[in-house]
Amino acid sequence: MNLKQQVMAFMVTGMALVSCGNGASDAASCKTAGVVKDMxxxxxxxxxxxxxxxxxxNPVEFATPGFALKAGQQVKFDYTELTDHMTACMGGKTVRIECIQEVK
Known part of the structure; x- marks a missing residue:
């Protein structure tokens, strides 16, 4: 992994740790199932x-703070695709997470 990739991975991980929703607000609407992957x-x-x-x-925005993404984690969430955002990530759809909760 080159320096640019390391910086971007650090930034995305930092945003995920600082900006993720905790699912506490309106958790009942979190209907989409998924698995967190280290890409x-x-x-x-x-x-x-x-x-x-x-x-x-590719989650780049989160509606509420407090939820930390971890590789392998099963989650339920809602999202909005952000068609007007550009990222350095070469895969996936860029999205805003509206609500998220871990599935135990």
Missing amino acids: STLDGCGLMIELKDGTQL
């Missing part, structure tokens, strides 16, 4: 959420 092998990517159909989501 740092893709240029500019870090932790992403993979849906059951294989779609990969």
Whole structure:
């Protein structure tokens, strides 16, 4: 992993740790199931959420703070695709997480 990739992975991970929703607000609306994957092998990517159909989501915004993404974590969430955002990640759809909760 080159320096640019390491910096981007650090930034994405930092945003995930600082900015993620905790699912406490309006958790009942979190209906989409997914698994958090470490996609740092893709240029500019870090932790992403993979849906059951294989779609990969690159979360860059979170509605509420407090939730930390971890590789392998099963989550339920809602999201909005951000078509006007550009990222260095070479894969997945760029999204805003509206609500998120861990599935035990």
